[in-house]
Amino acid sequence: MNQLLDFRRLYRLLHKNWFESRKAYGLFFLTIAAFFTGWFIFIIMIGNPYAFSPANQVTLYFGGLFIAGCLSASFIFRDFTTRPRKIHYQLLPAATLEKLLCVLFYGVLIFFSAYTLVFYVTDYLAIKMANNANYEIMVGRTTRAIELRQRFGITGPLSPSTLINVFSRSADLFVFYPGDNIDLFTAYFPIQSAFILGAVYFNKNSFFKTLVVLLLIWLFLFVVEDKLLIRLLPGNARQSNLFTVATLTDNTGNETYYTLPFWLGRLMTFLMRFGITPLIWLATYYRLKEKEI
């Protein structure tokens, strides 16, 4: 019997977890669907014909993903909320790695897939409704349609809203800067993983405690970058890209860029994007192993 990872045991664990938690998972996703539905109905009622622009859709998608993902991650270890639950969980005959993989399967993979599915289903239906409503605004002769045409300066035909592809590198997808959705994905997974780790570390109020720790880490990085690293550079230097590019402005106003060697910069960016999440999962594994009741 493999003591580290046995796929038959892992399957049993996944099966058990699904059976015991399926109602909670279902309720959680129903809540998300209800939130999206409520929000979409609200913005359709406002009558803004541009409410379903790609930028608005992608902002809602990521806003919801970050909030729901981090909240769900904080509750994924609800077996650690009480002593009896902890005992039940820790003494279940499965390896720590299997228990962690089970959490990552439901908390990361299934959550992400189900959230995206819920978003797309509700967004698709809402866009259909919004396009019908937009048509009414365009051609309607009611006082409201006329008033909305005037308010939003609609003189010609409106192009219908379309469903976005959150995975595409399109400049239309705009949260903070054009095409930042891929960067947001690479930020989301480490942050969600940090909340999973926080759920193992903190027995109570793990969501808020993790949030505070993350804010402190962010503050620390900000201080290191803005106050410490910049002092190592001469003159009026400023950081242009986190840890990789600095800009120096001389007395005549000319700017000189100082960058790390290309390969080193790429390596650092790669590690920041894809290395942090597995590292946090590894930390979660060891924390889980050493967790006492």
Next chain:
Amino acid sequence: MVSIENLHFSYPKKEIFDGLNLQIKHGYIYGLLGKNGTGKSTLLSNIAGLLFPKAGRINVFGHNPGERRPAFLQDIFLIPEEFYLPDISIPNLVKYTGPFYRWFNEELFSGYLKEFNISYQSNLQNLSYGQRKKVLISFGLAANTSLLLMDEPTNGLDIEGKSQLRKIIAGAFDEKKSIIISSHQVKDLENLIDQVVIIDDGKIVLNESIQYVASKLLFKITFDPSETALAIYSEPMLRGNAVITLNTGDEESKIDLELLYKATLANSKLIQSIFKA
């Protein structure tokens, strides 16, 4: 089977064990007795790998419990005082949790439930605390693990439940297993345990077999004041005194666990010296 050597354990503000030693052998039911807060549950948690010793060594059939390896976990079962069971039906508990225990026997489980008068088709959500505890006890016994740890198993059980528990444990026990039952309700363990382990202030003050206790001590009720005066321990009753005296004439008496427990706590050195002799 279970070997505890020089166990040191402390909570942040309280030291519990300071060099505790204990050996648990196959084929015995151990009664772990002690006041509240003396470390009975902590000891069971250390054996189960739920808490880690600060120093010392625990070996449970070749495993370090703290590693919580599946091979170890499927060979021990802990029935904690405060327990958790998911809100599912009993058949689903068997379906989804039973396979984790290699030697789990569904037939035995349903038999135990029957003895506890609990329907196999019940939903755990609809059962009372005591009934849920009976389900957990039945599950633990049916898991057929080499080591069964029971922390205050009679808490929450009605009078009938307590006697059913004694009967079921006695019936389920075999030579390949060990059971450690921790309790502060000493009477509940009478006629059930083979070995009595009394723990006080984090130390084991008595660890003897019931047979040996019976060969060394005599438990009786006396009306004779001179016999009471000579007793190792005495306690007034409504009529006469319950006393413990030295068993010098190989007499047979029914061990009064509660009296033994009180006598040990009152004068552990005297009791220890009797068993060492």
